[in-house]
Amino acid sequence: xxxxxxxxxxxxxxxxxxxxxxxxxxxxxxxxxxxxxxxxxxxxxxxxxxxxxxxxxxxxxxxxxxxxxxxxxxxxxxxxxxxxxxxxxxxxxxxxxxxxxxxxxxxxxxxxxxxxxxxxxxxxxxxxxxxxxxxxxxxxxxxxxxxxxxxxxxxxxxxxxxxxxxxxxxxxxxxxxxxxxxxxxxxxxxxxxxxxxxxxxxxxxxxxxxxxxxxxxxxxxxxxxxxxxxxxxxxxxxxxxxxxxxxxxxxxxxxxxxxxxxxxxxxxxxxxxxxxxxxxxxxxxxxxxxxxxxxxxxxxxxxxxxxxxxxxxxxxxxxxxxxxxxxxxxxxxxxxxxxxxxxxxxxxxxxxxxxxxxxxxxxxxxxxxxxxxxxxxxxxxxxxxxxxxxxxxxxxxxxxxxxxxxxxxxxxxxxxxxxxxxxxxxxxxxxxxxxxxxxxxxxxxxxxxxxxxxxxxxxxxxxxxxxxxxxxxxxxxxxxxxxxxxxxxxxxxxxxxxxxxxxxxxxxxxxxxxxxxxxxxxxxxxxxxxxxxxxxxxxxxxxxxxxxxxxxxxxxxxxxxxxxxxxxxxxxxxxxxxxxxxxxxxxxxxxxxxxxxxxxxxxxxxxxxxxxxxxxxxxxxxxxxxxxxxxxxxxxxxxxxxxxxxxxxxxxxxxxxxxxxxxxxxxx
Amino acid sequence: xxxxxxxxxxxxxxxxxxxxxxxxxxxxxxxxxxxxxxxxxxxxxxxxxxxxxxxxxxxxxxxxxxxxxxxxxxxxxxxxxxxxxxxxxxxxxxxxxxxxxxxxxxxxxxxxxxxxxxxxxxxxxxxxxxxxxxxxxxxxxxxxxxxxxxxxxxxxxxxxxxxxxxxxxxxxxxxx
Numbered sequence: 001x002x003x004x005x006x007x008x009x010x011x012x013x014x015x016x017x018x019x020x021x022x023x024x025x026x027x028x029x030x031x032x033x034x035x036x037x038x039x040x041x042x043x044x045x046x047x048x049x050x051x052x053x054x055x056x057x058x059x060x061x062x063x064x065x066x067x068x069x070x071x072x073x074x075x076x077x078x079x080x081x082x083x084x085x086x087x088x089x090x091x092x093x094x095x096x097x098x099x100x101x102x103x104x105x106x107x108x109x110x111x112x113x114x115x116x117x118x119x120x121x122x123x124x125x126x127x128x129x130x131x132x133x134x135x136x137x138x139x140x141x142x143x144x145x146x147x148x149x150x151x152x153x154x155x156x157x158x159x160x161x162x163x164x165x166x167x168x169x170x171x172x173x174x175x176x177x178x179x180x181x182x183x184x185x186x187x188x189x190x191x192x193x194x195x196x197x198x199x200x201x202x203x204x205x206x207x208x209x210x211x212x213x214x215x216x217x218x219x220x221x222x223x224x225x226x227x228x229x230x231x232x233x234x235x236x237x238x239x240x241x242x243x244x245x246x247x248x249x250x251x252x253x254x255x256x257x258x259x260x261x262x263x264x265x266x267x268x269x270x271x272x273x274x275x276x277x278x279x280x281x282x283x284x285x286x287x288x289x290x291x292x293x294x295x296x297x298x299x300x301x302x303x304x305x306x307x308x309x310x311x312x313x314x315x316x317x318x319x320x321x322x323x324x325x326x327x328x329x330x331x332x333x334x335x336x337x338x339x340x341x342x343x344x345x346x347x348x349x350x351x352x353x354x355x356x357x358x359x360x361x362x363x364x365x366x367x368x369x370x371x372x373x374x375x376x377x378x379x380x381x382x383x384x385x386x387x388x389x390x391x392x393x394x395x396x397x398x399x400x401x402x403x404x405x406x407x408x409x410x411x412x413x414x415x416x417x418x419x420x421x422x423x424x425x426x427x428x429x430x431x432x433x434x435x436x437x438x439x440x441x442x443x444x445x446x447x448x449x450x451x452x453x454x455x456x457x458x459x460x461x462x463x464x465x466x467x468x469x470x471x472x473x474x475x476x477x478x479x480x481x482x483x484x485x486x487x488x489x490x491x492x493x494x495x496x497x498x499x500x501x502x503x504x505x506x507x508x509x510x511x512x513x514x515x516x517x518x519x520x521x522x523x524x525x526x527x528x529x530x531x532x533x534x535x536x537x538x539x540x541x542x543x544x545x546x547x548x549x550x551x552x553x554x555x556x557x558x559x560x561x562x563x564x565x566x567x568x569x570x571x572x573x574x575x576x577x578x579x580x581x582x583x584x585x586x587x588x589x590x591x592x593x594x595x596x597x598x599x600x601x602x603x604x605x606x607x608x609x610x611x612x613x614x615x616x617x618x619x620x621x622x623x624x625x626x627x628x629x630x631x632x633x634x635x636x637x638x639x640x641x642x643x644x645x646x647x648x649x650x651x652x653x654x655x656x657x658x659x660x661x662x663x664x665x666x667x668x
Numbered sequence: 669x670x671x672x673x674x675x676x677x678x679x680x681x682x683x684x685x686x687x688x689x690x691x692x693x694x695x696x697x698x699x700x701x702x703x704x705x706x707x708x709x710x711x712x713x714x715x716x717x718x719x720x721x722x723x724x725x726x727x728x729x730x731x732x733x734x735x736x737x738x739x740x741x742x743x744x745x746x747x748x749x750x751x752x753x754x755x756x757x758x759x760x761x762x763x764x765x766x767x768x769x770x771x772x773x774x775x776x777x778x779x780x781x782x783x784x785x786x787x788x789x790x791x792x793x794x795x796x797x798x799x800x801x802x803x804x805x806x807x808x809x810x811x812x813x814x815x816x817x818x819x820x821x822x823x824x825x826x827x828x829x830x831x832x833x834x835x836x837x838x839x840x841x842x843x844x
Contacts, residue, residue: 240743277677280677281677288684311692312692315688315689315692318685319685323685326677326678327678329677330674330675331674333674370684370687373688374687377687377690377691386741386742517777519776519777519780579750599780599781599782600780600783602780616780
């Protein structure tokens with residue numbers, strides 16, 4: 001009964017989405033206020049119906065209803081409740097339902113926080129979101145019904161993929177989708193602006209917070225996925241340039257460019273058509289990513305569903321949404337105008353350069369991801385493109401972008417004379433250069449790449465400090481505190497996000513430069529010294545888990561004879577699927593991780609687990625800075641959105657016509 | 669002229685779409701190999717675990733064997749690895765590993781981590797032997813008969829289906 005209720009709710013949601021996608025849009029075209037007024041209630045009703053459907057599916061998982069095919073294929077009665085709930089989005093069908101739910105959630109949020117939007121713009125924005133939702137609901141109902149029944153019902157479920165039975169995997173998909181789908185808001189704003197022919201600074205101001213929030217979620221989502229790969233795949237890697245990772249990374253790169261381009265459009269009125277294009281591209285890449293992941297055109301670790309009907313559907317959907325928007329862009333953006341001019345050296349030009357670097361980086365990732373497909377389609381053979389390509393292309397593009405991050409916040413709008421920039425930045429440059437020369441020796445080994453990475457992060461830190469100091473000195477507020485408080489939170493958000501990237505670069509540089517990997521055969525009681533630590537293997541024990549059997553090793557980590565940590569790496573065999581899993585044990589530290597994972601028993605008697613084991617030991621200096629940096633970037637995004645001027649814009653209509661002007665626009 | 673410039677994004681997208689459309693009709697794992705029915709290209713490479721000892725294809729004359737191309741950097745290899753381990757445990761056919769364009773240290777570590785299904789692995793550090801075998805993507809698996817002729821090639825990770833429907837029946841046939 002419950003699954004049928006969910007199915008019915010999805011059908012109703014489709015009908016409401018059709019109304020939401022057509023009526024307000026038509027209303028905006030013929031200026032019919034009543035039609036446009038339908039936008040808000042329709043968006044809310046649709047969101048609630050999808051939420052009901054999602055709740056029904058979650059209920060079916062929680063109550064082990066194995067008469068639902070989706071539940072029988074992706075869950076098991078031994079599976080703990082939290083993973084049963086996470087299994088709701090563990091399957092192809094469920095994850096698409098999650099996608100639709102997120103879209104509903106974002107539409108709901110737009111309907112709430114849009115009181116000051118002109119009715120025609122709001123009607124168009126919500127209609128465009130409704131049309132996207134129609135596409136996804138059709139996809140769900142016609143090719144991927146999550147509520148399909150299994151007759152006769154299975155006695156037991158096939159279990160959730162063990163790789164997904166992990167806390168990181170519980171949160172990774174929802175956060176990632178929050179980001180992916182969040183770009184639909186910026187996209188809808190862009191389409192609405194093209195339709196209405198009104199593309200100005202106000203439009204940019206409305207789009208900005210939505211884009212920034214989506215970007216922040218996407219940042220955390222990607223970071224969680226990478227962290228998950230680090231501790232579950234058992235060999236210490238954190239990024240693989242796998243097609244599915246790339247699918248999430250391309251919208252992120254474009255979204256980063258979009259955030260910066262929106263800032264220029266809001267403050268200076270320039271880059272307008274470019275910003276619109278980025279908004280379209282960011283969301284289009286989210287859709288392309290879905291296509292790549294769901295259609296099976298590329299081989300990937302994530303190979304989920306490979307059903308040609310689904311692929312065809314998404315491709316047609318992609319053609320309509322992306323092709324339609326780009327055609328609209330070609331038709332309407334001609335009239336947008338170019339906006340103000342600026343000098344060769346100015347904040348605009350640094351942001352433009354940053355945009356170009358980010359977009360080229362995105363294009364190179366796209367090329368690398370699709371290259372095997374291109375060659376295959378042209379009958380030129382089948383290849384796979386691996387990390388060497390991406391490393392060779394990506395880092396040289398990102399290094400200058402990171403360097404520009406130091407210059408951008410300090411350069412003036414419109415015109416930033418080089419001598420002045422030099423005066424303001426020479427100390428930051430000196431700090432960066434000296435750190436790059438000295439620090440690697442302190443850490444153990446100097447190499448050009450390590451020095452470059454350290455230079456870039458020290459430079460970002462120093463230039464950020466220079467920007468803040470200049471602000472405080474230039475302020476006419478008396479006390480330091482007042483001077484600090486006078487800056488907007490979007491300024492601090494920007495600083496925090498930039499610092500986050502600096503922290504991220506430290507993590508990447510030091511872990512690539514100084515990691516130590518040792519693979520050893522250890523007898524019970526034997527120890528091995530790795531990088532100043534002593535690892536002592538105390539043998540393994542077997543024991544049952546909730547839905548698996550585990551072999552747990554015990555490894556004591558000592559430094560200078562003192563016990564630092566006892567690590568317990570595991571190997572698990574899951575009961576239902578028989579699939580093995582390696583769970584590394586990690587002693588997380590501020591300056592680096594000690595990472596131990598179990599290999600295979602290698603004693604004299606091969607079947608015995610009581611003797612010697614192959615043990616993999618890693619020292620990963622500063623690796624957690626990678627994720628800490630991502631977290632800082634995301635926090636910076638959230639901080640920027642808390643800026644007064646966005647809230648002012650919301651309350652302006654409600655309070656008085658003479659609301660105070662927002663902070664001086666000169667710098668943020 | 670101006671309108672053309674604004675249509676560039678659309679044009680790029682349409683090209684992309686055409687490729688995706690063609691790609692959809694193809695299986696990224698199915699590739700005809702010109703090597704099928706031809707003698708396996710000769711190699712003599714040092715073994716991963718015993719670098720001082722070489723292994724060449726002439727050593728393998730007279731038995732049916734599998735050549736599995738793998739690498740520690742290859743993500744899809746993780747996908748097929750449990751199947752290889754099962755296959756090796758069944759002892760129906762010896763599997764030889766070609767550690768392709770890989771650092772021997774990482775390769776050994778990878779096997780220690782994930783288990784070693786190979787009777788022996790050889791190291792193809794610069795990928796020369798891979799070129800001879802027409803390796804497009806890793807992993808790949810070749811079935812070689814008693815006369816040293818390649819009889820089957822699997823591109824991409826092994827699947828239960830490919831093993832049961834093609835590879836194992838073929839191996840049994842060849843072993844007769």
